[in-house]
Amino acid sequence: MLRLLIVLFVLFLSACALTPPASFVTADTPVPQSAKDSREDGVLRDRDGRPVRHGLLGQALPAFEAASLTGELVSSADLAGQWTVLAAWGVWCHDSRNDADNINALAGALAAENGIEFLSVHMPYSAEHVDIAYRGFGSVEGFFEAEGVDWPVIVDEDASLRDALQIEWTPSYLVVAPDLTVRAFRTDFSVAGEGAVAAFVDDVKRLSRAP
Helix, strand or coil, X not given: CHHHHHHHHHHHHHHHCCCCCCCCECCCCCCCCCCECCCCCCCCECCXXXXXXXXXXXXXXXXXXXXXXXXXXXXHHHHCCCEEEEEEECCCCHHHHHCHHHHHHHHHHHHCCCCEEEEEEECCCCHHHHHHCCHHHCCHHHHHHHHCCCCCEEECCCCHHHHHCCCCCCCEEEEECXXXXXXXXXXXXXXXXXXXXXXXXXXXXXXXXXX
């Protein structure tokens, strides 16, 4: 009986453990059989709530324009002609804060790659939650200073860009081709283990060099 209880306890812990998200999802990536529309919103998710695909895979990136932290306007048209990793995140989001060192590492790694750019979008959870978008940090700059990180950011002031980019989970990472089609997607690095950022960069490089 004791052995049976131990086995059942181990199985329970395994069932409750976080499931690492898929590391590099493209339009050709099969949907896991375990994925379910658990929130009845048309989005297939894993058992931890992360979307297993992205609605824009294989489609054109929606047109957008937003200001950077320095006030410079950045538009989707600026991404044409180059590969870009577009990171969607928010200071308010626990998972985004957990991924801060990984976002910082990703931005640094891509800065050393010719032809692959990095851009992030800070976005609130919704238009109704704009007032708590920065939690106790007050601003993106305040968060960067507190955490000792820094990367390129444009700011979605009212969650309109979040809606346009169909972001269902923060942080999310979209790989955008030179023709502005969304070619790949993934969520958090922080739950994927050591080496996740390097593996993702390698996947982006392979995709960018494919015929």
